[in-house]
Amino acid sequence: MLKRTLYDLLEDTGNRRVGAKVIRRSLLLLILVNVVSAVVETLPQFERHPMDLFMLFQLMSGTIFLGEYLLRLYIADLHPPLRRYGPLGARLRYALQPDSIVDLIGALPLILVLVLPNSAVTVVVIFRLLRFLKLARYSPALRSLLSAIASERHALMGSTVIICGVVLMAATLLYLVEHDDQPEKLASIPAAIWWAVATVTTVGYGDVVPVSATGKFIGGIVMLLGYGLIALPVGIVASAFAREIHSRDFVVTWSMVARVPLFEDLKAAEIAEIAKLLRAQRVRAGTVISAKGDVANRMYFISDGEVEIELPHEKIYLGEGKFFGEMALLHQRPRTATIRAFHDCELLVLDADALNALMSAKTELASRILAEVEERMAALAKQRGDLVEEELAQAESREDLSDEQPELFEDQKKGEKAPE
Template structure:
């Protein structure tokens, strides 16, 4: 039960459909809670629907507490934390930023019973902080935060430069305008407000220079502000792009490492194979691989769902699955057609690209060919060219329909999901 709970919360097991449902439910719950925390501050809404909103917030708080306790309970199953034992693993997990955000999301319900009524503001702020939980489910937000953290010293340097320019602008304007406007530029701290509004190009207009020299200097600092604001923006943008590229490479590397044909390769060799991957997008309903075509490439699904419809069932390959492994070595005609069930983003490894790399690296070629020969014999004995690992994580749905697609003679073993025989997938060679 504990392992199943861990798989559902961390989306690491074979019950990916249930894990995705839980993840989507939690994301929706976070959005609903943040929205209600905002509209609840409207007096009319609070007066008319205060009771209903309170019950929703109480139920949501209970769910967030339950989620936090469940994640803390399975914390010792995380691979990096296992060596610390049950207590040490949970303590280290509780100090992790994700766990702290989960705790913040659970606190409002607890504080409602502990704080006096006039502490409503604290509870509202904590409810709004539940928005931070979205970082757990959004790779883009996590990548942005990592990019900011990685460039923190450069951002601190840019902040010092901007602060220095603001202080200099305030000092100059104070010296120029103090006699003309003693009420607005009576000191450097008073002039700093004008300098901040000017350098950041906001320009509120409540404090403006009136002398000719002051207007000239003010215009100079306005133009300088555009360049200064571009400093941190450029730093974050370049770091974010680098982080996205690194994440995509790690994802590609891990996908390649899962393929049995490459699992015995060294990390550097897997990285070489990963660099050969090409991106391809296929719209829902369009064909990815046609029956009868030469199987000369393999596919990794980086996002989306692919479908093989057979006579009495459908096979669905989801994000992270692959097919066409043996197509890289033995280019046979495909025995089934596979289509994009949802819009798919694929990574494609072409046979000729891999063969060229193998020609340059004989040791790598030997490893791959030996594994391909062994797995090719298994496929032949099974009267097919798809190996079971490609379908082990696939969703098999019985249709009972009268589809006109002939069931391909694919390699299938009784190790499938949900205790039923994994269905044949797209033909692979």
């Protein structure tokens, strides 16, 4: 279905990972080139010469951004939170979301060029520079920063009120003390606010300087206060940003563990305990993660990258979000296949010793996990090493992976909805 395919590609649901990655990176590059182009066009040497190439590039870029905006509106009713509103209602609600408004801003320059006179070129340049905001859609770190600012908006507003109060008080005191000595530079409190702002921010332009001993004393106090006042909002945002990153990483890790059939029936608190045992491991492309014959005493979650599993007559490729080795985690039998990193990988590793220690401390958790192991062992008549038959049946060859991401393994589908 064309509409569903567009949704998978534009929203990167994971069903068409390669195509979605190409589109995402192409749009990122186009955004950056557009911003650079908008800045370069203002140079005098470009203003004096014809800019047919720049104009053609801008028309092409505007067409792409406008097409992207219209396609995202078209597939808006496929978003799970918006489905219940129907096609029209979903599109209206999507159009009012911040991401959609930014997409519209990115498409506006093409429309404005066609309807506005040449004298309004400044407006077009501003909108073209605002395309930089589209990077937030593709940058998890930038989205986390915006979320951190939004979550601490009340604290930031409070710190802003304190800074404004100090600025106003400093401007008032300097006006009262220095007005007679510098009637031209400190003619009023609003005029003194410029000095207060420059001093609190520790910039000190030097155009207004206290000349009396009392004024210099006030200026010194305001300078010292400025260091603490500027650090206040910075500290608030930094701590909120660190908390947001930690929360996001924990949610991603928790969801990866929860998808494992061995753990999917556990309680949320028990899954969280297991997630705490994971350790990160970065592996370069071509590195052997585990060789054939090695004792399988750990399982792996792929947080980024892709691994290759060499079987006697085929090769299996597992990508981001997949896992392997969960059945061998407790049995610790020799692996029957060599597993190596096909691309640079970031893995989360769960050691059998760590899990056994947790199970020893929590007998109820141990009984639940062991019961699941016995049930799965009885249900699966065939196994290949630590990869169960269902996993192998669902894994696709490298050629298939170049067109579309493999479907979720049957074991991973158990009790879990497929991505929207």
